[in-house]
Amino acid sequence: MAKCTGIVTKSTGSWYEVRTAEGLVYSARLRGKFKKYDLKVTNPIAVGDVVDIDISSPETDTGIITDIHARKNYIIRKSVHKSSYGHLIAANIDQSALVVTLAWPRTSLGFIDRFLVSCEAFRIPAVLIFNKYDLYDEQMKLEIAHLRNIYESLGYRCIETSVTEKQGLEALKEILNKRITLLSGHSGVGKSSILNMLVPELNLRVADISGFAEKGVHTTTFAEMYSIGPDTFVIDTPGIKELGIFEIGEEELSHYFPEMRALLGQCKYHNCRHINEPACAVKEKLQNQQIAESRYMSYLSMIENEDNRK
Secondary structure (H helix, E strand, C coil), X not given: CEEEEEEEEEECCCEEEEEECCCCEEEEEECCCXXXXXXXXXXXXXXXXXXXXXXXXXXXXXXXXXXXXXXXXXXEEECCCCCCCXXXXXXXXXXXXXXXXCCCXXXXXXXXXXXXXXXXXXXXXEEEEECCHHHCXXXXXXXXXXXXXXXXHCCCXXXXXXXXXXXXXXXXXXXXXXXXXXXXCCCCCCHHHHHHHHCHHHCCCCCCCCCCCCCCCCCCCCCEEEXXXXXXXXXXXXXXXXXXXXXXXXXXHHHHCHHHHCCCCCCCCCXXXXXXXXXXHHHHHHXXXXXXXXXXXXXXXXXXXXXXXX
């Protein structure tokens, strides 16, 4: 039985598409129970994982996954169905890009901040893509300018895009070039449309927003990695409705807010939770408007373990 190593480029839940360095593609599955890394997850393998496979049938291009290589990083969220389990979104990425919209459907600031915290946990660079810019009125554009000011001051690159106007196309190409990028966001924010703008021949299916609830209609069913240029890959994922923080304890949460991390050691108490303790450096910066109130409210919601659908 032949053996080979490749990267998982598509996950359908039970079968995985694995591409080797030579460009060969195999459909592979796990045999029986597979447990590694002591992670309590609903999916042991994510797109981006490097795996070893035994080729069971070269004629039909199928195989069995026998091992998962050590991950340099991963993005994980709390499982929607098993609260004590996580769900891997992607592994071994160079950066993440969150597609957000101010309407049709609106992306909450809490959702944005939870995503950024998940990236910070593995020091994964993050980009915010404000999509559907052509649909915004002047008030919405002022809101985007305000949000850009907040997030760019924290080191997150922000760009505005419009698929219909091809706005932001060159900036997107430059950001994605020669990297493996996770593309994420709610259903309906335009992830597939953005990929179609970048690589028209992909011809990914898109759907209109539900008029009843202004919620996105799922068009991406499974996570999949696409090659969009030389050494340039994008992992498109199904729309995320909720993004529960996983594997991050309350005592370390503030470390993943850059503006709070910069104040480490400046509070009166070393175990300050930045809620109602005296002489708290974070609360002082908040009162002086040097920390955005929206960011601090996101921090409190994560401390309280609230969901972020509002």
